[in-house]
Amino acid sequence: MLNLLLTTKKMRVLSLLFCLSLWYVQAVGQKQGKQFPWNGGQKVLFLGNSITYAGQYVAMTESLFLSSHPKKKPQFINSGLPSETVSGLSEPNHAEGKFPRPCLFDRLDNVLDKINPEVVFVCYGMNDGIYLPFDSTRFEAYKNGIIRLQKRLADQGVKRIIWMTPPVQDDLKLRLNGYNKVLDRYAEWLIGYAKEHYGEVIDLHLPMRQYLEAGIKKDPQFRLAADGVHPGELGHWLMAREIVKHLMPDFSIASTWEDNLRDKPKLRQLYALVLKRQTIMKDAWLTFTGHKRPGLAKGIPLEDALKSYDVMQEEINNLGF
Template identity: 45%
Template structure:
């Protein structure tokens, strides 16, 4: 009798896990990076600048498809918005939030991307309760960005904002819910390519808190930790058709099947760290306090050496 109950409980648990994995797989629309695309650019704020989710995506795809020659360019800028809004005393009055409008044309002309992932929203409500005027500025900024990227000839994919988990969580995450739902609606009204980051992160957060009420993806309420960045990367990978990524709880798990997976991740993270500051400095921006990057030429030389090491590693 006890064995029978145990078997049924185990079967139910496995069924739940399979349902959760299948739900993740089904919840994202399939997006394809064109075969001719070479430069994949990521726009966003400090979450994108920190770049773990970008490195995870690049590592996973590089290990699985070493024959593909994709260049992943991170031009995320901390504090940035598309709404042009800023708190009255942002950063203790040191500087207002930078506005993407100030630099997007330079980003597109210098980087010349073929494919763009854009992740905005978390800063755009400036951490206040919902307000229609602020919402309008966010929507206007997103529409402007979308059109400018499209005019450049690149395809653009929008990511909904990550989950908010800081002070007044219910109030501001409600704002992020609204912003996310509007972005998702553009799938149907305008056939935009949208990847939902917000809902899966929120669902996973709630699931984890059943067992651990103190669990969080963002210790400071805004910036995801490694686990949060993996959930973000996972949703992008699922949208790209990498359905097996749903079964892994971390990038480390995802790359264990590859002999040199860990070393490949280290090399890619190192290259990304060099390149992102070089790109930001080459493009120019109005955000004070940023690390001055080396020249783009110097960064590309260092990057080339790291890429060579990576190629040798993958060919072992």
């Protein structure tokens, strides 16, 4: 009887310790999302498709960070590649049959080995369902790609992985009831996957979906993306806003990007410099690390691009934030 009581007590203690350990991991994860501890020299990599390559949301995020943390100067590196997936899938007639969709894993080793980032943002999903109705096989390919990517980033020693759900898709005919239904499921799974593995995730999809729904109610012709896929400035701002809210929850931001620029005149100058620098650097990095996607502009040699980077950094410093 005594042994049974001791065993029961021991099990209760172990159970309590297990619950406390779970609480601690969750608390650390939540605390991490409320801090922005990056410093000069750190490399912050953005992986994604054409929406990331377009780069406005990356430049907006970097601009707001630099305006609020002028002494910390991490490198924000945009390595988005148009048409890319993590699933490895492609439509038979993609790009009118000129080339299949590139897969991240064809270039990932080079990107990680040559850049060696400390922080990585990941935004895939839009292309991974290849714009067809939901299919479990395609869904598994997307999930397997995300899981494979997490392992590769962990093996690389990346200190912070930040998953982002895919932006909203606005079907030209069906609006939110078309391909976006597929992205709803991809986003829901990614959020659950990140939480299950105590990962860090920023939901871009639902806030953009809600914003689009509200806009359509006011004006049936309202769009976030003229072609249904690639968001304009407003859509990129909605993405940047969620990132900034996650990383700097106490930072005051206006409801629109234009309002931010109007309220903070020096921010307009800063954003122009950051966007110009990002435009130069993304092509230079893509050329330096290599990829299989035809039709992209060749970047200038990385050595020359980094010199331009430093020159523009001096201009940013002179803004006096």
